[in-house]
Amino acid sequence: MTQQKPSFEEICQQNERRIHYQIHKLNIRDPHQEYYQEGLFAMWNAYERYEPDKGPMATYFNYMIRNRMIDLMRKENRQQEQLANYIEEQKASHSTAASPETDPPQYLSREFSDLLLSNPALWQQLKSQLTENQWKWVYYAVIDNMPIKEIAIQENTTSEAVKSWGKQVRKKLRTDEFRQLLKQEMNL
Structure with missing residues (x-):
């Protein structure tokens, strides 16, 4: 006799707190619910890929949600670093490009x-x-x-x-x- 797999909606209702727990544990401020959505997506992926003979579903959910959130944090940090580097490069190029020949001086008060x-x-x-x-x-x-x-x-x-x-x-x-x-x- 095979046991029927519960629907994702049921799994989601039962495990939604895991997402909030991981957000809290990682000290993430999530005003726009980006991390919550990423957690839901991770839970859905875990639900689709879960193999019962490899371990408990709850452990797999925790693993997938936490790692997906960490990946998102790394991605956002990388983007912020790239933006900061770009801004610094632009400041440096503007400050080195300034010369009396190329930039008009401020003649008027x-x-x-x-x-x-x-x-x-x-x-x-x-x-x-x-x-x-x-x-x-x-x-x-x-x-x-x-x-x-x-x-x-x-x-x-x-x-x-x-x-x-x-x-x-x-x-x-x-x-x-x-x-x-x-x-x-x-x-x-």
């Missing part, structure tokens, strides 16, 4: 650049004070944050010429006339 960005009339006033090339430098280097080499390539000129435009703009920005204009705009 933070409050001045914020004022310019939020005040189109001030941009127009500044544009009226500059030559065409000087305005190109302001537009590309300050507004678009484009490197000097790229500006030179786009304008079909040398990097030295672009740097010269920038020097002329900074010289004009330091004049008392422009500072008075700026103060008037800031008071409005």
